[in-house]
Amino acid sequence: MVERRVPIPVHEAVEQVVAFAKERAMEWVPLEEADGRFLAQPLVADHNVPPFDKSPLDGFAIRAVDTEDATRETPVRLKIIEEIGAGQVAQKVPSQGEAIRIMTGAQMPEGTDAVVMFELTKEISEAGESFIEVKRSFQPGDNISFCGEDAKEGTPLVEKGRQIDAGIKALLATFGYAKVPVYKMPKIGIFATGTELLEVDEPLVPGKIRNSNAYMVASQVKQIGAEPVYLGKLVDDFDQCYDAIATALADVDVLVTTGGVSVGDYDYLPAIYEKLGANVLFNKIAMRPGSVTTVAEREGQLLFGLSGNPSACFVGFELLVRPFIHVGFCSEQPFLKRVKATLGRDFPKPNPFTRFVRSQVEFKIDRLIVKPTGLDKSGVVTSLANANGLLMLPGGTRGFQAGDEVDVLLLKGEGGPMPLSEA
Amino acid sequence: MVERRVPIPVHEAVEQVVAFAKERAMEWVPLEEADGRFLAQPLVADHNVPPFDKSPLDGFAIRAVDTEDATRETPVRLKIIEEIGAGQVAQKVPSQGEAIRIMTGAQMPEGTDAVVMFELTKEISEAGESFIEVKRSFQPGDNISFCGEDAKEGTPLVEKGRQIDAGIKALLATFGYAKVPVYKMPKIGIFATGTELLEVDEPLVPGKIRNSNAYMVASQVKQIGAEPVYLGKLVDDFDQCYDAIATALADVDVLVTTGGVSVGDYDYLPAIYEKLGANVLFNKIAMRPGSVTTVAEREGQLLFGLSGNPSACFVGFELLVRPFIHVGFCSEQPFLKRVKATLGRDFPKPNPFTRFVRSQVEFKIDRLIVKPTGLDKSGVVTSLANANGLLMLPGGTRGFQAGDEVDVLLLKGEGGPMPLSEA
Incomplete structure (x- = not known):
């Protein structure tokens, strides 16, 4: 029996998901532990910096x-x-x-x-x-750092929703924040589905593969400033699956499952959403990989049903879970950074869906060059390890050629080569 | 009494420092805790992926x-x-x-x-x-994911020295790394110097400011994958300073001090290096801010004497400590990523030294635009909070104009605006 699903555009899926994001509650954490957390109040200068006229030299x-x-x-x-x-x-x-x-x-x-x-x-x-x-004359004010020249009392310095880094921490210390108001980290529960999955320490046996998605997603969860809770594997039994998910929903803020959302005979999630009384926002997105990505909502709580294919799972998380969490942190930059780049090689295969291709972005003098890192198959795990961007190719009837201008979502900042020559 | 110091070019300072980096020892950590650590062995496929011919669909x-x-x-x-x-x-x-x-x-x-x-x-x-x-014919091999098509057994997939992220974690799980070989985190001791410094929870009093550098440096230390050990403030007493530093050197791998390296009457560090028998590699770098940055070495152990000015301290850490640690992790990208950008506004003041200006980098369609985030004074802490790059202006007798091509060191990857439209 083939179920017909209606794919929706990627941006619609994102919009539907973030519409459910609510500002998180606040908590106070010691300054030492504030790295990577998101400010829940604007940081305002409570005194002039410098607090007095001072000498900037000996x-x-x-x-x-x-x-x-x-x-x-x-x-x-x-x-x-x-x-x-x-x-x-x-x-x-x-x-x-x-x-x-x-x-x-x-x-x-x-x-x-x-x-x-x-x-x-x-x-x-x-x-x-x-x-x-x-041996020379000086003017009043020569070589003085004036009271308030760095920041005047009352000036808002950092808006809420910013992720705390070394520079913001220096400001927090300057203004006496021994404790820092940050958004509480949401707990993101992670279930892997599929009887083919072995745990990482189990030996390989015929027909089975190791569970890599749960570890990958846990890493992505930490990266976006949330707390991963690995809930284990769901077994291929409807009632046990249902109970496990219903129980988990009471313990976590957000639930992510990988696999089980397709149309296979053992893909229970659609039926579980139904029994939970959850509202399925969409069950197909016009994108590759990850077209079967499903998001459901129950009483404001979101269930992200990501694909079981590693790359599709990765992409689904970055496109949907990341902005949902970061909008809850009031970030003004909740999405992956999107830049223009030049395609570095032909990509001849057309596809009706928007493609997100794991790629390497190079910064050239006057432009960014982007090249796919591996096979364009959603199950290919190796290409993820060398990607620093997701090449975004719009759907349509034509392929793409080297030299075309394309969009890229940057996955991370990254290092550069040694040494630092002056040239 | 004015001490004459001979400034050396930035790249020479970097080269001298990294020449002391040695490959760190290895340890095994659970996969769950491996995020952000650096691989101490190459990751090699110990089996074919997929391990058998499999169906990529239902x-x-x-x-x-x-x-x-x-x-x-x-x-x-x-x-x-x-x-x-x-x-x-x-x-x-x-x-x-x-x-x-x-x-x-x-x-x-x-x-x-x-x-x-x-x-x-x-x-x-x-x-x-x-x-x-x-209703149609199929060829042998149609719709099969072949054994080894993702990775053949024995293929090196990730070189050592790479920082573990979500993609690499997926690979580690796939290949059964329940424990992961990573480089041990160096302990980086941090001393702040200066009787003008108050701790973050102390109220302001005349003539004093809060200690922001120690928190900032601790954050930078975590960011590069090392362990910060805050050792407190050094008092303005030579013997006590000497004892504190000598004791600390036995407990940490690297020592960072902020302040106390200038030529002021209370800048004890040069004399302490001498009493320790440490070899001062250099005590002046041809850069702004941070020209008084000093690095000394004793029996292979490095003492980084960073400036007490927040921005100079920040820059000194990124230019010197970061590559020293990352070369010890065998990273092939130990330095901040360096890119070309277009200067977004005039910068008329010439300076004989290389300048590193805290800046905001914008990704435009065909180029990066870089603009300073604040005052170009080394004591200015607020500009750090809004910088995502360090504009690098070579020393010389002329200023720079909007439109000039310049170098920028990228401080981090960062988010982008909502929403994701398809255009």
Whole structure:
């Protein structure tokens, strides 16, 4: 018996899925553990940065007016009346002809308005007192980092929904966030389906293959900032499957299954969705691989039925689960980055569906070049390991040729070659 | 007293540092915990993938020869003698005119050499027996995923030194790596220096600022796949500093300090390197920010003396510590990815040193556009939070103009806007 399914365009599938995303609840985590989490409140400067006028270098805090007439031929002599390091506050206020030795980061002493760096002075000791000679004039404000020049109190610095990285962490520390407001990580349950699946530590036997999808999806879940919960393999028994899924739905925020959504005799998921009373949003997407990808919804909870083919499973996760989770984190960039690139080789086979081809993207001087990394078959696991992008070829009746401009979804930032030459 | 330091070019600094990198020791970690770690052995296919000829779809396994004369007008009728799901092995061998119902992923039954998908057959029940009608001829090999077509036994699939991601994890699972050989994570000790530093949970007081560098560097350490060990603040006392550093060197693989490497009166690190008997590789790099960056070596162990200015500290880590660690992981891409981009605005100030400017990179249709994210001052922490690249401007006597072709180091992959339209 052949079931007829109506494929919907990829962007419609994405739109339907993200329409169910709700802003997640917030929790406070220690700053040390905040890497990779998503900010649940905007980060606002609660004080000026720097919080006071300070010296950006090692030198002498002076009154600029004292140097008005200084030249190489007629240097001005200033008496050093105190010395302060960063974190110290000067006790004295220089009068005419006086200066304070100051280190990088120290607060500008009262009465001073410029800093002369060590290199531009000559130090002199006389009768137990210290002096410097300054050979040029300075303007008020020379070599000062002004209070608030980096950030004024009240300025919003980072919007909510941003993923915390090293730079944001530096800001959080600057503004005293010992604990950070972040979105709670959703728990994403993962079921693999199929009696052909062996666990990773089982030896191969005829007719069976190892379960690679569950590990791959768990890795993708971590990558997007959520918590994977591997729930094991579903067996080929309808009632046991149903019970396992119904139980899991109470424990996780989102459920991902791999396999079992096709039209095969043992593909129970469609019937399970029905018995759960879940609303099937779609059960076919006009894309390759992964056309049988199914998403169902029950009381606002989503069940992602990804394909059992590794590459189709990978693509389905990135196209659907990633934006659903990231919209819940209020990210303004919830999707894989999409860029234009030049196709590096012919791709002659037309296909009525949009294709997502695991590819390698190279950054050339004036453009990106994209080349498929392997066989264009959805079961091919090896091509995934060398892909840093998904080439996106629109469906239609024609193939594509080297030199065509195409879209690519970037899977990750990545390293570059050694060494760093200056050229 | 002004110390004269001789600046060396950035690439020389990088080369000197990575010359001390040695391949790290290996350890075995559970596959579940392998994300982000670096492979310490190449991943080789220890069996063919698929391990047997299998059906890539739901349908019927047939003898192609039986369909030789099949046409729409004269369909061929085949008797279904058995039914197998994925993971099952057929017990029967079809004779002439017989077929086996087969599900996606199941092993091809002995005696069959092609698969007809459900959609191209008509099923018929007669006298308790099942038949299909096939209306066209098939060739041997039609619709079969052949043993080894994805990967042949013995093929090296992923070289050592690669960072484990979702795709590589799928391969590791496929080849039965319940435990994965990875390089041990180096422990990177982090000291902040400066009495001006408050801890993140301390209230602001005059002259002091919060310690943001230690948190930022800890985040960078995690990002490159190493383990941060925050050792606290060094106080402004030479002997205490010396003891703390000497003790730390016994506990960590690499030591990073922030601040204290300049020529200020409280910049003890140069003297501490001397007392430790450490060999100072360089104490000035021809770059902005971070020209005072110092690296010393003692018995093969490196001490990175990064600047206390947040941006200079960030840049110093990415340019020096990152490649040092990643070369130890045998990565072939140990450096930040370097790409060409078009400068998006004028940058008129010339500088004799190479500049690394925190910037935002935009991917346009035919090029990347790069724009500085903030003030070009090394103490400016806010610009780091919005940077996804470091614009690299060579030193010289001229400034740069919008439209100039420049180099950019990409700091990360990142998200894209919603939604995914097909256009």
